[in-house]
Amino acid sequence: MKKTIYGLAAIILILAGLSGLEVWRHSSPWVRGGVAIPVFTVGDESFARGLAKGKKVAKYGPMFFGLYPGGPAFAMVEDAANYLRSENKDLSKWGVYLVAGDYLLDVDRTGPEHHLNKTLLVINQADIQ
Numbered sequence: 383m384k385k386t387i388y389g390l391a392a393i394i395l396i397l398a399g400l401s402g403l404e405v406w407r408h409s410s411p412w413v414r415g416g417v418a419i420p421v422f423t424v425g426d427e428s429f430a431r432g433l434a435k436g437k438k439v440a441k442y443g444p445m446f447f448g449l450y451p452g453g454p455a456f457a458m459v460e461d462a463a464n465y466l467r468s469e470n471k472d473l474s475k476w477g478v479y480l481v482a483g484d485y486l487l488d489v490d491r492t493g494p495e496h497h498l499n500k501t502l503l504v505i506n507q508a509d510i511q
Contacts, residue, residue: 411440411482411503419485422456422508423498424466427475430507441481443500444490452497455489463510478508 423441432439441453456462462478481502483489490499 411438411501413482413503414484414488417482417484419457421481421483421485421488421498421502422459422462422478423453423481423502423504424462424471424476425453425479425504427477429479429504430477433504433506439479439504440501441479441498441504443498443502452490452499455485455496455498457485459508459510462508466510473510478510480505480508 425439425441429439442450443452444450445452454462454465456465456478459478463473466473466476466478481488481498481504483498483500483502488498488500488502490497
């Protein structure tokens with residue numbers, strides 16, 4: 383019985399450690415200069431609060447060994463706004479944000495939904511109607 387408990391505790395500690403390493407690996411957002419096509423993503427009101435306080439806000443790329451594909455990515459503000467509407471998000475609590483990346487370089491466009499392929503710094507909130 384003790385061996386089973388110790389084994390489960392070891393597995394939990396290993397998984398917690400690996401998860402912590404994965405978050406740490408992606409905690410420093412990428413900032414790209416010379417952007418040809420800007421990247422927009424979506425975020426809740428915590429993004430706007432963080433930006434208003436002058437904090438660095440990041441939108442994560444792929445994490446947890448592929449279980450999280452990365453934040454949704456869009457080339458146009460209106461596409462991101464339409465995504466929020468299609469997900470029935472309250473636009474008073476959710477917004478569209480410009481991130482410090484290039485759409486052609488920092489977005490995984492292989493599937494029907496496009497995602498950030500790396501963690502990017504959020505620059506500012508875009509105006510949506």
